[in-house]
Amino acid sequence: MRFVTELFFAKIIVFLINIINPQKGTSFPGKIINKIDNNFIGKFKGIDLNKVVFITGTNGKSTLTNLLYHILKKNGLNVICNTEGANQKCGIATALIKNSTFFGRVKGQYFVFEIDERSLYQIYPYIKAKHMVITNIQKDQVQRNGDPDYIVRKLREVINSDMTLYLNNDEPRCKSFEDLSEDTVYFGVDKNSQSFIKNGFLDISMPCPVCGRRIEFNYLNVDNIGNFYCPSCDFASEKTPDVKAVDINYTMDRFSINNQIFQMPYNVPFMLYNYSGSVAAALRLGLKIEDIASAFASFKNVGGRIESIRYHKKVIKYIRIKQENPETLQSAIDSVANDKNEKVFILGLNEIIDFDPHYTNTFYAYDCDFNNLIASNVSKYVCFSKYVCYDTALRFIYEGVDEEKIIILPTKDVSILLDTIDNLECGNVYLITWLKTFNQIKEYVRSSQKLEQQQNG
Amino acid sequence: MDNVVLKTAFLYPDIFCLNGERGNISALCRTAEKLGIKMMVDRINSPDSAINFDTYDIFYIPSGELKYIISTAQALKKQHSSIKKAVDAGKIFLITGTSVALFADKIIRADKSEYSALGIGAFDCIERKDVYGNDLVFDTQALDKYLRITGCQISLINTVLKDGSKPLGEVVYGYGNNGGADEGIIYNNCIFTNALGPVLIKNPQLAAAIIRLALKNRDIDIKLNDIDFEIENNSSIKIWEFIEEKIKNNTRSGR
Numbered sequence: 230m231r232f233v234t235e236l237f238f239a240k241i242i243v244f245l246i247n248i249i250n251p252q253k254g255t256s257f258p259g260k261i262i263n264k265i266d267n268n269f270i271g272k273f274k275g276i277d278l279n280k281v282v283f284i285t286g287t288n289g290k291s292t293l294t295n296l297l298y299h300i301l302k303k304n305g306l307n308v309i310c311n312t313e314g315a316n317q318k319c320g321i322a323t324a325l326i327k328n329s330t331f332f333g334r335v336k337g338q339y340f341v342f343e344i345d346e347r348s349l350y351q352i353y354p355y356i357k358a359k360h361m362v363i364t365n366i367q368k369d370q371v372q373r374n375g376d377p378d379y380i381v382r383k384l385r386e387v388i389n390s391d392m393t394l395y396l397n398n399d400e401p402r403c404k405s406f407e408d409l410s411e412d413t414v415y416f417g418v419d420k421n422s423q424s425f426i427k428n429g430f431l432d433i434s435m436p437c438p439v440c441g442r443r444i445e446f447n448y449l450n451v452d453n454i455g456n457f458y459c460p461s462c463d464f465a466s467e468k469t470p471d472v473k474a475v476d477i478n479y480t481m482d483r484f485s486i487n488n489q490i491f492q493m494p495y496n497v498p499f500m501l502y503n504y505s506g507s508v509a510a511a512l513r514l515g516l517k518i519e520d521i522a523s524a525f526a527s528f529k530n531v532g533g534r535i536e537s538i539r540y541h542k543k544v545i546k547y548i549r550i551k552q553e554n555p556e557t558l559q560s561a562i563d564s565v566a567n568d569k570n571e572k573v574f575i576l577g578l579n580e581i582i583d584f585d586p587h588y589t590n591t592f593y594a595y596d597c598d599f600n601n602l603i604a605s606n607v608s609k610y611v612c613f614s615k616y617v618c619y620d621t622a623l624r625f626i627y628e629g630v631d632e633e634k635i636i637i638l639p640t641k642d643v644s645i646l647l648d649t650i651d652n653l654e655c656g657n658v659y660l661i662t663w664l665k666t667f668n669q670i671k672e673y674v675r676s677s678q679k680l681e682q683q684q685n686g
Numbered sequence: 687m688d689n690v691v692l693k694t695a696f697l698y699p700d701i702f703c704l705n706g707e708r709g710n711i712s713a714l715c716r717t718a719e720k721l722g723i724k725m726m727v728d729r730i731n732s733p734d735s736a737i738n739f740d741t742y743d744i745f746y747i748p749s750g751e752l753k754y755i756i757s758t759a760q761a762l763k764k765q766h767s768s769i770k771k772a773v774d775a776g777k778i779f780l781i782t783g784t785s786v787a788l789f790a791d792k793i794i795r796a797d798k799s800e801y802s803a804l805g806i807g808a809f810d811c812i813e814r815k816d817v818y819g820n821d822l823v824f825d826t827q828a829l830d831k832y833l834r835i836t837g838c839q840i841s842l843i844n845t846v847l848k849d850g851s852k853p854l855g856e857v858v859y860g861y862g863n864n865g866g867a868d869e870g871i872i873y874n875n876c877i878f879t880n881a882l883g884p885v886l887i888k889n890p891q892l893a894a895a896i897i898r899l900a901l902k903n904r905d906i907d908i909k910l911n912d913i914d915f916e917i918e919n920n921s922s923i924k925i926w927e928f929i930e931e932k933i934k935n936n937t938r939s940g941r
Contacts, residue, residue, distance in 0.1 A: 368704065368705075371704075371705065371817075371819060371840045372817065372819030372840060373817065373819075374817065375817035375840065375842050376704055376750075376751040376752075376784075376840075376842070377751065378751040378752070378753045378754075379751075379817065379842070430727075430729070431699075431708045431711060431712070433699050433700055433703045433708060434700040435700060436700065436701040436702075436750075436751070436754045440757070441701060441753070441754045441757030441758060441761075442701070442732060442733075442734070443700040443701060443731050443732065444700070461732075461734075555706075580928060581819075584819075586819075586820045586821075586932065587928075587932065588819060588820050588821045588838055589821055589838065589925050589928055590819070590838045590840075590883070592705045592706040592709075592838065592882070592883030592884060593705070593706060594706065595705075595706025595707075595708060595709040595883065595884050595887075596705075596706045615924070615928075616924045616925060616927065616928040617921075617924070617925075618924070619917050619918070619920045619921035619924060620888065620921050622917055623887055623888075623917055623918065623921065626917070627709060627712050627713075627716070627887060632917075637917075639920075639924060
């Protein structure tokens with residue numbers, strides 16, 4: 230009876246929040262109700278744990294969650310999912326509140342939940358999912374996560390032999406969870422035209438999670454992810470993973486798994502691991518491979534990271550990064566480097582304000598390689614942000630960029646940045662920064678265009 | 687000056703190097719070049735490989751994860767006497783971030799398990815359950831001249847100094863070894879600092895001081911080029927403005 234009352238109360242909050250502030254509607258109701266009843270999410274009826282998939286890891290979990298949800302939906306299944314990225318306990322609670330009857334019976338057959346890697350231990354005791362997908366464990370938000378092993382240990386506290394584990398065969402830390410369950414499904418990506426090796430003097434590999442010595446990569450598909458082995462022990466990528474994307478053709482936007490051709494919705498290397506991971510989970514959930522493939526063509530990722538805005542005569546191509554996450558910065562840099570035309574490259578690293586205390590970490594930029602970018606015909610580099618623009622400029626200088634090519638703007642005022650862009654000759658402009666600054670730029674552009682329209686009658 | 691060559695050993699970059707520390711090698715080379723001398727660097731990739739400590743002037747160990755620091759410390763015990771001899775001979779070791787624990791007497795993990803490390807420098811490292819990240823500013827006179835160092839700290843351990851070891855500097859802002867005034871450790875010419883990442887890029891004056899110390903170790907007395915670091919100085923000024931704003935708002939966040 231208590232649960233039904235709580236759920237009724239929660240549904241009222243959902244209703245009200247959708248009127249007052251819909252943006253908070255993905256997690257706020259769950260936040261309130263979890264404070265009242267810590268076990269709230271464990272009280273819903275009708276959840277078949279054999280059909281619950283948790284997706285966690287550092288990068289790619291939102292995309293993989295959205296793709297698996299899309300595959301199941303396209304095959305006519307009723308799925309409950311936190312597609313909007315609210316991946317903590319409050320987000321799971323909110324998804325269940327929204328998708329249940331007043332008596333707490335859930336309205337879904339399948340449950341696909343993106344789970345924040347630090348929140349898994351708070352969620353799993355109440356929903357003991359039988360399927361656990363781990364995308365990768367990388368450096369990310371060091372102020373919160375410390376180092377990757379800190380996250381590995383957090384996950385190891387929860388992962389157990391009662392789960393089917395879906396592990397990235399090409400990511401050493403991820404694959405090291407294999408000892409925790411005998412039911413392990415490996416997914417990977419074959420060598421392809423965009424695979425690479427790193428053998429520069431200052432290129433860095435990673436430690437073997439088993440013996441602590443250096444891991445060797447036969448090839449990399451994404452930074453720190455590729456076919457690997459440890460020369461000091463027998464830890465290595467499986468030779469024949471259960472699911473492997475092969476015959477990858479970026480020109481024709483195609484790849485194959487188990488002789489089935491798939492259309493690539495996005496033809497960038499890091500997406501291939503989301504593709505093979507989602508196929509691995511969907512196959513185990515009982516879908517046929519041809520039915521999985523048929524869903525791929527219509528997949529659209531939520532919150533894509535590339536966007537364009539026009540300001541006067543310039544089109545600014547924006548690529549979103551997560552601060553303190555070298556992989557997203559590297560992917561953004563690589564995307565820009567693929568354009569060999571003359572260009573302006575704007576990098577807006579900012580102070581980190583995710584948690585208290587705020588601080589000025591820009592070190593993750595030194596985990597990234599800028600060589601390809603610098604060789605790709607950049608005429609001007611613009612470094613802007615109030616506090617760390619000089620540190621950003623130093624990153625370019627240390628990569629050999631002539632100081633004459635660097636413009637430093639120690640400001641948060643986006644109008645100064647846009648004026649600078651306006652005054653540059655080159656019209657091919659790339660902007661890399663976090664979403665907050667880009668939203669400020671968009672807002673400024675929108676209001677200045679409105680003002681110009683008014684002035685022009 | 688062209689014939690003056692210093693040699694640096696870059697230790698275990700694949701096992702450690704968590705926070706872009708490879709930048710420190712670039713900073714050593716660039717600063718040396720600006721001073722008018724040549725810096726050569728060798729990578730040492732495996733703790734199982736014996737090092738000829740006589741070959742090098744400077745040893746750099748970047749910040750790492752405690753799990754791998756412990757396994758590396760166990761492997762390095764085979765070379766303990768050589769390392770101790772090099773330290774006693776005044777060889778320069780720069781060790782940043784959590785990797786300070788390599789030289790600890792004892793590493794105590796959050797689960798209370800204990801590990802012995804190299805035991806050079808008289809201190810213990812105790813893992814905390816929480817991560818602490820913040821800006822770190824400290825003053826030091828340990829390298830013959832006054833230096834103010836600006837950096838960042840991502841701390842998972844408290845470093846507890848014992849008799850016979852002394853701090854590298856005094857915390858001006860930040861957490862330091864364990865929330866008090868002490869930052870880092872100086873032991874002979876071993877420089878341990880919690881300021882991780884490419885601290886030498888942000889503080890080329892520290893790189894210059896290390897290079898001068900290496901020259902002094904080799905009894906090389908030459909006039910070095912005068913250098914200025916305008917962008918680095920501007921960076922420090924901006925970071926300090928940010929910190930002052932945090933202090934002014936009476937929170938650590940500056941919000």
